[in-house]
Amino acid sequence: MSDVNEEAVVVGGGLAGAQFASALRDQGWRGGIRLICGESDAPYHRPPLSKAYLEGIATEASLQLKSAAHYEQRNVDLVIGVQVHSIDRAARSLTMSDGQTLRWSKLILATGARNRQLPGCGSSPQILYLRTKADAEALKRRAAASRSVIVLGGGFLGLEVAHSLRKQGKDVTVLEAAGRLLARASSAEISAALLAMHAAHGVKVRLGASIERVCDGEEGVEVTLSSGEWLVADLMVVSIGVVPNMELAAQAGLEVSNGVVVDEFLATSDPGIFAIGDCASFPSTFANGPLRLESVQNANDQARCLASSLATGHAKAYNALPWFWSDQGLKLQIAGLVSTAERFWIKGGAAGSFSVYGFRDDQLVSVESLGSPADHLAARKLLADGRAVGYDEIVGSVPVLMGAVNGGPARQCSGAC
Secondary structure, three states, X not given: XXXXXXXXXXXXXXXXXXXXXXXXXXXXXXXXXXXXXXXXXXXXXXXHHHOOOOOOOOOOHHHEOOOHHHHHHOOEEEEEOOOEEEXXXXXXXXXXXXXXXXXXXXXXXXXXXXXXXXXXXXXXXXXXXXXXXXXXXXXXXXXXXXXXXXXXXXXXXXXXXXXXXXXXXXXXXXXXXXOOOOOOOOOHHHXXXXXXXXXXXXXXXXXXXXXXXXXXXXXXXXXXXXXXXXXXXXXXXXXXOEXXXXXHHHHOOOOEOOOEEOOOOOEOOOOOEEEOHHHEXXXXXXXXXXXOOOOHHHHHHHHHHHHHHHXXXXXXXXXXXXXEEEEOOOEEEEEEOHHHOOEEEEEEOHHHOEEEEEEEOOEEEEEEEEXXXXXXXXXXXXXXXXXOOEHHHHHHOOOHHHXXXXXXXXXXXXXXX
């Protein structure tokens, strides 16, 4: 059990940090808890920023993760708008941007990630990114005065933004450097379905679009592709991935590699310092190597796992099933890691909904479901149980009459399907 004199300090006010602080107290931590938020806002939900909040449906109040009363009742000291400049591991202290020095018994790094910047563009009021609430507010203002928008990046966030802006009547063009959408996170069948859906909604998608030059022009943002094609729009939203915030850990001499490296107990190379959420690189039996995830599920599950370990004094290994979702007009839900699959099988459903089952060495490793929540829930249960589920077991359990994609029968395809 924890000691009343211990002090747990959490650096980072995103979902992982906020969830950890609450769970730590709820699970019996008797010492102090301090949650340091670098932004000027209390912890809030980020997923709606690219969807309901951007569309003006969600309110600022609805974004709040927890009320002020929630933190007060749990005796969590919420520090807002202050950055941590350095960690002194020997003294077990932090130096803050406001000059304060804080002591800690347990230090939790939940520093998240930041947007990858488009090189060579500098600062332009016509080129925006989306990560924070302030980013979303700026994008809402600029989009309201714009007719045309270029979205650079065909990943989850870029496609969600494209869908939201198209719903508002904007002329939207998505530029994706890869040969298909969501190339790193989904099967080719899902990529093709999303491409067709966005095109049907009026979003123009350019695949294999390599950027040669971006600049501000008299008519807006001017983009020259390597093909020589020239595009112009009132606004550009850049969504080309994120970079983990690991500089603070590196400064402290902790091991970093595409994130803050932790063991199966979420501990860094210093046993008194832990990392969770988007910044943490951790071992997982669901991956082929170290894994760093940017997902609500991972932030929540790691926060609860670590809170239980520290509050009870019994270290608990983290090995939760990764799962994801994205709402782009149709809801895409993914259980497991599609990148680990080498063979796929497609099961269709009603009204064009379908699921893609991914296998490695003939064992189920992932399931992508588009408009098929029942398949997703069943897949999460199957994969999380830890039991090896074979190809024949899945294929043999689905009647052929269930149909499949675009009215065809359930079918199998290679890794390139």
